[in-house]
Amino acid sequence: MSGMTGTTTVEWTEKEKQNWQAIETKQSFRLAFSGHFSAGKSTLLNELLGAPLLPTSPIPTSANQVIIGQGDIRVVLEKASGEEENWQGAIDWDAVKRSGMDGTKIKRLRIYAPIPFLKHGSELMDTPGVDSTDPTHQRVTLDALYTTDAIVFVMDYNHVKAETNLYFLKQLSTEGKPLFLVINQIDKHEEGELSFAAYRESIESTLKEWGIRYVTIYYTSMKKTGIPENELVRFKQEMKALLLAGNRLAEASKNRLKHSFYKSVQRRLQEEKDEAVHLLDEQAAAQGASFETLLSYQEEYERLERLKDAHQNRQSQFQGEWQSLFRQATLFNAALMEQTQQWLETLQPNFRVGWFFSKKKTEEERMRLLKQLTRALDDQIQSQLVFHVKRSLQTIPVDRLANKEAFLEAVERTAFHIDESFVSKHAPTETVGREYAYQFAKERTDEIIREVKKRANAALEKAQAGLRTADQTALEKGKAELEQHQRLKPLVEKWVQLNQAYANQVESLESAAKRVSDNGAFEQALQEARKQQLPEDEQQQTNWVKDIVFSDEALFAAEEQEKPTERLRFSHEPNKSALRTLLRQYQANIWGSEWRERLERRLKQMEEQQFTISLFGAFSAGKSSFANALLGADVLPTSPHPTTATVTRVQQATDSFSHGTVQIRYKGYQELEQEIASIGKLLSLTLTPETLTSFKLAGVKTETAAKKQARAYLQTLAASLKQREMLLSTTTTVPLTELSELVANEAHACLIADVCIYYDCLLTTQGLTLVDTPGVNSIHGRHTNVAYEQVRRSDAIFYVTYYNHSFSKTDARFIEQLGKINKQFTSNKLYFVLNAVDLAANQSEQKGVEAYVLRSLQSAGVENAALYPISSKIALAEKRAGKPVTGLFAAFENELYGRMLQTFKQLNVDILYEEVAAYNRYLQQMATYAKAGAGSQKQHKDEISESLAQMYNAFCREAGEPLKQRLQQEASELFLYLRERMQYMLRDGFGEHVNVATVQGTTKKAQRESLAKALREWGEDSSSFLAQEARATAVRLTLSFKRHYRRWLKEWEQAIQQAYEAFYLEEQETIPFAFQVEPPDIRFDTERYAKNFQSLKSLFEGGELDYVKEQAAAELAASAVAYVRDEEARCKEAVIQAVQTAFMAEKDRMESAIALQLQRLETVSSREFAQQMEQENTALQNWLEQETANQKAQL
Secondary structure, three states, X not given: OEEEXXXXXXXXXXXXXXXXXXXXXXXXXXXXXXXXXXXXXXXXXXXXXXXXXXXXXXXXXXXOEEEEEEXXXXXXXXXXXXXXXXXXXXXXXXXXXXXXXXXXXXXXXXXXXOOHHHOOOEEEEEOOOXXXXXXXXXXXXXXXXXXXOEEEEEEEHHHOOOXXXXXXXXXXXXXXXXXXXXXXXXHHOOOOOOOHHHHHHHHXXXXXXXXXXXXXXXXXXOOOOOOOOOOHHHHHHXXXXXXXXXXXXXXXXXXXXXXXXXXXXXXXXXXXXXXXXXXXXXXXXHOOOOHHHXXXXXXXXXXXXXXXXXXXXXHHHHHHHHHHHHHHOOOXXXXXXXXXXXXXXXXXXXXXXXXXXXXXXHHHHHHHHHHHHHHHHHHHHHHHHHHHHHHHHOOOOHHXXXXXXXXXXXXXXXXXXXXXXXXXXXXXXXXXXXXXXXXXXXXXXXHHHHHHHHXXXXXXXHHHHHOHHHHHHHHHHHHHHHHHOHHHHHHHHHHHHHHHHHHHHHHHHHHHHHHOOOOOHHHHHHHHHHOOOOOHHHHOOOHHHHHOOOOOXXXXXXXXXXXXXXXXXXXXXXXXXXHHHHHHHOOOOOOOHHHHHHXXXXXXXXXXXXXXXXXEEOOOOOHHHHHHHHHOOOOOOOOOOOOOOOEEEEEOOOOOOOOOEEEEEEXXXXXXXXXXXXXHHHOOOOOOHHHHOOOOHHHOOOOOHHHHHHHHHHHHHHHHHHHHHHHOOOEEEEEHHHHHHHXXXXXXXXXXXXXXXXXXXXXXXXXXXXXXXXXXXXXXXXHHHHHHHHHHXXXXXXXXXXXXXXXXXXXXXXXXXXXXXXXXXOOOOEEEEEEOHXXXXXXXXXXXXXXXXXXXXXXXXXXXXXXXXXXXXXXHHHHHOOOOOOHHHHHHHHHHHHHHHHHHHHHHHHHHHHHHHHHHXXXXXXXXXHHOOHHHHHHHHHHHXXXXXXXXXHHHHHOOHHHHHHHHHHHHHHHHHHHHHHHHHHHHHHHXXXXXXXXXXXXXXXXXXXXXXXXXXXXXXXXXXXXXXXXXXXHHHHHHHHHHHHXXXXXXXXXXXXXXXXOOOOOOOOOOOOOOOOOOOOOOOHHHHHHOOOOHHHHXXXXXXXXXXXXXHHHHHHHHHHHHHHHHHHHHHHHHHHHHHHHHHHHHHHHHHHHHHHHHHHHOOOOHHHHHHHHHHXXXXXXXXXXXXXXXXXX
């Protein structure tokens, strides 16, 4: 049997034929219960039935379908063999329970009972949990839902956002199944942690994000029936009303079931296609290829065709891209057109500003608007044209260019900027109408595009000229590669046929589904049915209920405890002792002395190297307990004060500081002055340490939570300074036992700058330093600066989150920035720790929380997050008792002391091998030189001297220009992105702060004040957001400087090695570049909007809110944009200075390195040195080969 769903025939499976037959013959209305197995699904169903018809358990109790219908009490077992077994009279309900758990022999259970609301053609169905680990459970659940008319999906309060639930719901929603969602066990809700309204809003927002359509949501609890939010009564009443309309709904659902059927077939075809792809992959693998190779075969052929005329193809590609760019570019958007119109109006003869001194004022206004227009237009030129042109030119493979310098210069010249004269020289000389603005905009746009196009084409011409040789090489390589893949052509043809067949079948199924679509009529019927009043006889019960009894026997064995895994061994550690012996064996020889010293320094650095692990997380996220579990004792004190938390460092003891010693550094006067000024600014106060102690802080108005926290902290500081001012700028040493008391005292703790604990344990003796940070606090600019500075210095970042706590908005923003910064590193440095998983009721709950955390991280922009669930409480208890650490924490420590630690060490290991190999090459070249005759030596030396001089002169001419270009381009893009993002964020964030819930009151005065407060909070939140974005941008640029610096030097080193292979620049610390942004001070006049407030009705219904939003957002955005521009200018100036410093330093270093190389040619010209050099070279080569062999043995 096949389904003629359109022009293409789709073959149905036996199961699909059965499902289709079931749909065609179905007479009853079936409502299925599905969801998380421990969400109380069976308990809820029993509550609806008014009888304990189904067994309940926190673990899955059914492995197959249970259908409940109306009739005399009996049970029918449908076996997998096709036989049926009927139980009536005195039924053994424990046997029923065991049969329900047998998913292999038993196919389905039918239970009949005299249930009044099922008497009109309705049935109920219970299915296994959708998140059960048993694959047969999932299969049974999916199969059961094919012929189900509607679904009640039950979820546990804590796991609504579990991806298992969301994926399943999305699938059902896509297939058009009407969904009634039940969020059960709401008795777990803690109003003090989160309002129920906020929880409800969060759930609805998540469902909307996933595109899940549903009929309604019920919030229920069977434990605490009296809580106000409990909708159990509504649920029972509406479900019974729905089931009483069974006959009518069964008829109405026919088309919907067919629609769902076609969607399910489509899903099955996708699975079959995936299987076919897997088979093709295996067939390709048998021929030494892969499925990706098949996909790329046609691309390779087309690429070869393009390579035959690479010059013209590249020209067409860029010209086509730019033509599209120039055609679509809208330089004069709505805002810019408005500014253009305003400026043109100032040129009209009748334009005047004010009555007194109007000529001067008029000219000032004309110039102000001209400057505003010019700046805005220049921004548009950069973002709409120049950045895109530059980015496209960056795809040119610079390393293959024969004229690299000329090309880079041409790229830099594409940066087209305008000034006021560009705009003003085209000012009209006569009176013009409003329509002239559009003509003016078109003419300027054409002129700008002509200039940018001219510059872009000039750069492209340089690229084309420099790539001719590289194009020919690529063509020859492409021919050879295609020849290798000719054998795969039959598989490629098979894939093309498969893909086309699938596309045709899907098109047919889509058409068939469209033909039976009811356009929402079934949902309308459901809505009407559930609102019907229940008849009186529905409440009647009979004496059959008392006979249903389940025993309490344990049907499941206890779960096997997780076994501790073996500790991972380190990757191969270099044989430093052998290398050091070898170096000292030849240290008396005059050649290579600087190389041996360099390698000795590298070995010493590797032995003394320290790595920094920084802990971040929200206040009370369990950071201290996690750190103590790593350290194996209560080392880190827990700060009870989120505003006074300090940076605490734990490192290995030294000769000067013994184990258990703590060094405390108190804030200096300047630090304290900056901190007080920063927090005072939030309260609109100008304060210093001197004025703070006498200022009457109690009278300061604090409308927002942040301001209340700021005032309380300043009051603590003021009281502390009166008593402990002598501590400022001092350092003291105390035993570890006294630290907790000092930190617990807020009046003392607020003056501490940082703490260093010297402590010997496995962690610190492995060269790891643990840094506990105060995190990010909205009132504390110092904390934020410290946090981002610590991120930059970290070798690894552990972000700790607590099992029972979700992320706050501040956390999410900080995590988003960490994710962006992490991308600047060459390897992952960002790890997430889910602490306190011992609080999980069971493994399934834990996995649900893990899925939720991962989704939250993904929402914050962190893809493929490394998440480690642990219990620091259990681990610390085990270490205190002297027991081996087991379970999840053991697995985490294996990872930390294994792969992570080796990753930290690997950089220096790689550099060591590179330096030894470079010394090898040097010895080889010097030995060859020493063996040559005097004439050859002189010729060789002259050639090298000339080549090195040419390279040095080229380096001096370049003067770091490519480094500066790359950094300034990156700065331009990041700051422009920040300007644009701020404007979107301001409008998006407005509604969070200014809405019907925040603007209220019984009097007009109260309403006006609440509006002003909401606007202020919006401004403060926006300023906090901008501060984080700006600081993160600065860190990203700081890291970019280091990366581009190394790339710039490596490019020059490789270029010089083309002329003289033995040349090598020692790896050194780059010139420090740590750009610090100024804290933003963006503001707008909130009182102006509050004064114009008329009423709540006019604000929310009369359109005033939109006006306030647009005007206030524009005002605040102007302030934010001005701040970002200033920081961009400061940053670019800092880049220029840093590049100049770097160039001068590297110029001197390169000059010294070249001079040393030429000097060595003089000292090693004797033939007697050649043999000794070759011996040393052989010894080094043997060491390297042994290292390679040892590494392979470790794999």
